[in-house]
Amino acid sequence: MAGARPAYDEMWGAGGNAAGTAPTPPYRDYCAWYDSADPAFLKAKAADCERIFRRTGITFNVYGQEDAAERLIPFDIVPRIFSASEWRRLARGIEQRVRAINAFLYDIYHRQEILRAGRVPTQLIASNKAFLPEMIGVDPPGGVYTHIVGVDIVRTGPDDFYVLEDNARTPSGVSYMLENRETMLQMFPELFARVRVREVSDYPRLLRRSLAASAPRASSGAPVVAVLTPGIYNSAYFEHAFLADQMGAELVEGGDLRVVDGCVAMRTTRGYRPIDVLYRRVDDDFLDPLAFRPDSTLGVPGILDIYRAGGVTIANAPGAGIADDKAIYSYMPEIIEFYTGEKALLSNVPTWRCAEKDALAYVLEHLAELVVKEVHGSGGYGMLVGPAASAAEIAAFAAKLKSNPDNYIAQPTLALSTAPILTDKGLAPRHIDFRPYVLVAPDRIEITPGGLTRVALREGSLVVNSSQGGGTKDTWVLED
Amino acid sequence: MLGRTAGGLFWMFRYLERAENCARLIDAGFRIALTRGGSGAGEWESIAATAGVSAAYARAHEAFDGPRVIDFLLRDRRNPSSALSSIDAARTNARAVRTALTREVWEATNEAWLILRDVLAEPVGEQNLPEALALIRREIAQVRGAFEGTMLRNDIFNFCRIGAYLERADNTARILDVKYYVLLPSPALIGSSADNVQWDMILRAVSAQRSFRWLHNEISAYGIAQFLILDRRMPRSLAYCYAELVENLKNLGAEYGFEPPSTAQALTAQRRLNERSMDEIFAAGLHEFIGGFISANIDLAASIEEDYRFFG
Numbered sequence: 001m002a003g004a005r006p007a008y009d010e011m012w013g014a015g016g017n018a019a020g021t022a023p024t025p026p027y028r029d030y031c032a033w034y035d036s037a038d039p040a041f042l043k044a045k046a047a048d049c050e051r052i053f054r055r056t057g058i059t060f061n062v063y064g065q066e067d068a069a070e071r072l073i074p075f076d077i078v079p080r081i082f083s084a085s086e087w088r089r090l091a092r093g094i095e096q097r098v099r100a101i102n103a104f105l106y107d108i109y110h111r112q113e114i115l116r117a118g119r120v121p122t123q124l125i126a127s128n129k130a131f132l133p134e135m136i137g138v139d140p141p142g143g144v145y146t147h148i149v150g151v152d153i154v155r156t157g158p159d160d161f162y163v164l165e166d167n168a169r170t171p172s173g174v175s176y177m178l179e180n181r182e183t184m185l186q187m188f189p190e191l192f193a194r195v196r197v198r199e200v201s202d203y204p205r206l207l208r209r210s211l212a213a214s215a216p217r218a219s220s221g222a223p224v225v226a227v228l229t230p231g232i233y234n235s236a237y238f239e240h241a242f243l244a245d246q247m248g249a250e251l252v253e254g255g256d257l258r259v260v261d262g263c264v265a266m267r268t269t270r271g272y273r274p275i276d277v278l279y280r281r282v283d284d285d286f287l288d289p290l291a292f293r294p295d296s297t298l299g300v301p302g303i304l305d306i307y308r309a310g311g312v313t314i315a316n317a318p319g320a321g322i323a324d325d326k327a328i329y330s331y332m333p334e335i336i337e338f339y340t341g342e343k344a345l346l347s348n349v350p351t352w353r354c355a356e357k358d359a360l361a362y363v364l365e366h367l368a369e370l371v372v373k374e375v376h377g378s379g380g381y382g383m384l385v386g387p388a389a390s391a392a393e394i395a396a397f398a399a400k401l402k403s404n405p406d407n408y409i410a411q412p413t414l415a416l417s418t419a420p421i422l423t424d425k426g427l428a429p430r431h432i433d434f435r436p437y438v439l440v441a442p443d444r445i446e447i448t449p450g451g452l453t454r455v456a457l458r459e460g461s462l463v464v465n466s467s468q469g470g471g472t473k474d475t476w477v478l479e480d
Numbered sequence: 481m482l483g484r485t486a487g488g489l490f491w492m493f494r495y496l497e498r499a500e501n502c503a504r505l506i507d508a509g510f511r512i513a514l515t516r517g518g519s520g521a522g523e524w525e526s527i528a529a530t531a532g533v534s535a536a537y538a539r540a541h542e543a544f545d546g547p548r549v550i551d552f553l554l555r556d557r558r559n560p561s562s563a564l565s566s567i568d569a570a571r572t573n574a575r576a577v578r579t580a581l582t583r584e585v586w587e588a589t590n591e592a593w594l595i596l597r598d599v600l601a602e603p604v605g606e607q608n609l610p611e612a613l614a615l616i617r618r619e620i621a622q623v624r625g626a627f628e629g630t631m632l633r634n635d636i637f638n639f640c641r642i643g644a645y646l647e648r649a650d651n652t653a654r655i656l657d658v659k660y661y662v663l664l665p666s667p668a669l670i671g672s673s674a675d676n677v678q679w680d681m682i683l684r685a686v687s688a689q690r691s692f693r694w695l696h697n698e699i700s701a702y703g704i705a706q707f708l709i710l711d712r713r714m715p716r717s718l719a720y721c722y723a724e725l726v727e728n729l730k731n732l733g734a735e736y737g738f739e740p741p742s743t744a745q746a747l748t749a750q751r752r753l754n755e756r757s758m759d760e761i762f763a764a765g766l767h768e769f770i771g772g773f774i775s776a777n778i779d780l781a782a783s784i785e786e787d788y789r790f791f792g
Contacts, residue, residue, distance in 0.1 A: 054594065055587055055590060055591050055594070056583075056587060056590075231576075232572065232575050232576050237575070241575075241578050241579055244579045245578070245579040250482060250579075251579045252482065253484065255484065256482050256483070256484050266482060267482060267483045267484070267789050267792070268481055268482055268483060268789070269481050269482075269483050269486045269635065269639075269736070269788040269789060270736055270738075271789070
């Protein structure tokens with residue numbers, strides 16, 4: 001392998017795949033199966049996947065690419081595997097984090113104790129676009145702000161996990177967790193008879209139960225749940241339709257909704273019917289043209305008033321984005337300690353906030369070693385990966401950084417772990433990350449044993465985003 | 481169900497029906513051109529008229545000739561009713577309402593779109609035309625088969641059916657409208673070869689050459705008109721389409737507990753078909769009868785859209 005020090009490999013451990021190395025414990029049974037499988041059979045199965053995905057219509061749309069309006073995310077057939085003990089450890093850390101995030105959001109929209117205590121700078125909140133003054137003093141039904149959270153986690157060593165990002169707005173990708181597993185079950189039934197893997201297929205049922213449990217108290221009978229999508233041209237439309245389908249919920253667009261008699265209601269063939277819980281996959285900005293962007297046609301005029309009066313549940317709550325803001329991220333260890341009284345179980349990646357003068361100076365000096373991200377960016381756009389960038393790219397980025405330092409944070413380039421993918425020449429390591437999905441209800445937090453493993457398909461690449469050549473893998477959590 | 485979903489299902493099935501009818505119409509025209517020789521410009525013009533695309537065609541091309549009309553009907557994106565545009569539109573609607581469809585129906589629709597999009601990516605030469613047309617029919621038959629075999633018989637099913645039969649009635653009526661003159665009883669012309677070709681073309685356009693022969697010993701204008709308008713055994717006749725429409729609208733009424741104005745409108749249109757003999761229709765004027773039917777069918781579609789809140 002080219003490169004300085006080989007990254008930790010999920011299958012082969014710290015040493016990489018040298019001759020005679022034994023696979024790491026979670027991969028033992030899988031490797032035994034793999035070694036006994038005919039390579040031609042595996043290749044044929046890998047080719048089948050694309051056909052299955054295309055026929056099922058598991059596609060995503062890439063913005064600004066007319067010709068490739070609907071693309072497939074490449075799927076690799078070699079699973080990423082966690083042992084039961086690795087998972088227990090991760091799950092504890094994730095749950096702690098998600099509890100802290102909800103406590104933080106309640107506090108930040110009520111008494112703001114954490115600001116008074118000086119643990120997070122007031123200015124960071126006040127000047128933040130993700131902070132919604134409209135939410136001050138509002139009590140979301142059941143006290144839940146983030147009904148669905150997707151925590152992005154990377155690994156650098158056997159015991160070294162880092163949280164890259166807490167997605168507290170509308171984390172996507174869970175449909176891939178479910179469809180990837182479904183595809184694997186279809187293709188390799190015998191493998192699942194050999195290796196005991198925990199189920200993920202319960203997620204839609206748990207999601208529905210969790211959302212229903214957060215319904216406004218006033219609603220009587222079984223709560224009506226709907227998924228709000230921007231429409232069929234949105235990049236994640238497949239997922240919106242998939243989740244609505246699996247939950248047995250209505251899939252609605254802004255044009256279907258209206259405020260009627262103090263309720264948010266959908267236009268049915270029999271007239272307007274009230275909705276209790278709206279799982280929205282539309283950003284805050286577009287949610288209510290009366291409160292936010294007046295040109296938005298994706299939202300519902302007046303929905304925020306109904307929400308504030310307790311007439312509807314919006315999941316995730318408007319304004320929840322203040323918790324996953326990249327500038328806030330660097331304070332997560334303090335935030336966790338402040339609300340839970342415990343040290344954070346999962347580490348943060350050390351982060352330089354470019355808004356701070358000393359940090360900016362350091363970052364400018366070390367651009368070639370760092371990853372620099374926009375505070376509000378997502379999808380891997382607008383970021384600089386120092387070690388992979390040319391001198392000209394670095395110079396251009398330095399100029400951007402100097403002109404608007406508040407907009408950026410920087411982190412060291414982590415040696416992301418690798419996992420093998422199946423290539424024409426057999427197994428080859430590629431860098432991966434991981435997003436587990438967490439459901440928060442008023443009375444419980446549930447973490448599905450699995451998640452979305454994204455993989456950078458290009459050799460050596462660290463960018464796993466699907467819009468930039470990333471693929472996905474099935475993620476296994478083994479039974480004890 | 482959401483009004484938008486009902487509208488999406490309705491249009492998905494209208495477009496599927498339209499794509500299939502379009503393929504049949506091209507097939508019929510192609511047959512005439514083959515048997516007749518010559519340019520057949522008049523025939524192709526009437527086929528464009530039957531497909532309801534004369535104006536759009538005139539904007540795109542100057543003269544009517546076989547290859548151009550075929551291409552325009554088959555795959556031209558400037559023609560919103562071409563087979564390819566219709567399949568696109570059917571699939572876009574299906575995508576928007578996929579939560580209302582079984583996995584089988586969605587996958588059959590998506591697969592039809594994937595396959596036909598490739599087959600129709602380039603102009604289809606005469607040699608490959610019969611095969612391409614058969615493929616369109618087969619792919620759509622698969623969607624229909626999945627639909628028949630897997631969908632619940634509820635309001636979702638009813639809206640799909642209503643879309644399909646409104647479109648089908650419109651299609652059959654248009655064939656009659658364009659070809660009415662060859663169906664007028666005129667003793668002098670019976671048995672002439674020109675008419676035989678025309679009659680065959682009409683039957684072919686509704687896939688009924690064989691079934692017509694099962695029922696009629698002799699091919700005649702009167703028999704064909706009767707078959708396409710009043711025969712309730714014929715699945716593309718106006719009477720059959722309206723029997724289906726009325727039944728599905730009534731099922732909706734029963735499920736929803738109310739009968740909106742569109743149901744009464746469909747019943748009135750059905751009565752106009754059931755209460756008249758072919759002689760009476762000829763006496764009152766076939767052309768006028770069909771014209772009246774087409775506009776009543778369009779009105780009915782508009783009422784259904786309004787009654788069930790497809791758009792607002």
